[in-house]
Ligand SMILES: Nc1ncnc2c1ncn2[C@@H]1O[C@H](COP(=O)(O)OP(=O)(O)O)[C@@H](O)[C@H]1O
């Protein structure tokens with residue numbers, strides 16, 4: 001099955017008098033269970049593409065289908081619902097709520113979903129354990145290292161059992177060792193939970209994990225190759 005299908009996506013940004021190309025006729029299909037890295041220099045359109053795939057931004061033209069559902073015509077409410085239940089996001093900046101503990105940050109998502117309190121409590125501890133943070137439930141983001149904060153963000157992304165995780169330069173603020181631990185975690189989630197991953201990066205080391213490497217430049221896809229040498 002196709003996890004995401006993009007057809008002829010175009011997105012321009014108007015900055016004063018100047019038109020900036022974000023995406024230029026991007027067409028791409030990603031199947032369920034794929035582990036894809038999106039690479040390219042800064043400004044090549046990686047974030048714009050991930051935002052479009054996740055419904056955080058609407059392209060000017062083109063079609064996007066996620067899990068066989070067209071998302072380019074959804075209302076704001078339908079889109080929010082789809083994001084909440086089907087897609088997990090992991091960002092470069094971990095985007096945790098600073099006044100909430102690790103566990104509360106995860107429970108917050110489930111609260112929005114209407115999950116009852118007892119279940120929220122159990123589930124949040126379960127996913128914290130899954131990302132190797134069982135001892136850190138009561139800590140605030142400021143009391144966690146960058147790598148640990150990113151793991152909380154991953155726990156928050158997987159708690160709703162998404163079929164797809166979109167990660168935008170998730171290792172950008174992490175040291176090499178922590179970055180490869182995070183990638184190992186992604187690989188494991190891909191293998192054991194069959195979650196499809198699309199990860200943007202311009203870090204060469206991270207690309208060695210890719211089973212498929214898509215390169216972008218100036219808002220276009222310039223190459224798309226399957227790799228058999230991935231660390232998996
Ligand atoms: N909100 C915005 N307003 C104006 N230009 C933008 C905006 N978002 C992205 N762009 C431009 O679109 C292009 C692609 O950006 P982006 O998708 O962020 O690239 P990448 O993530 O690969 O660094 C860049 O030229 C960037 O400056």
Ligand SMILES: [Mg+2]
Pocket residue numbers: 046047048168169
């Ligand atoms: Mg970016």
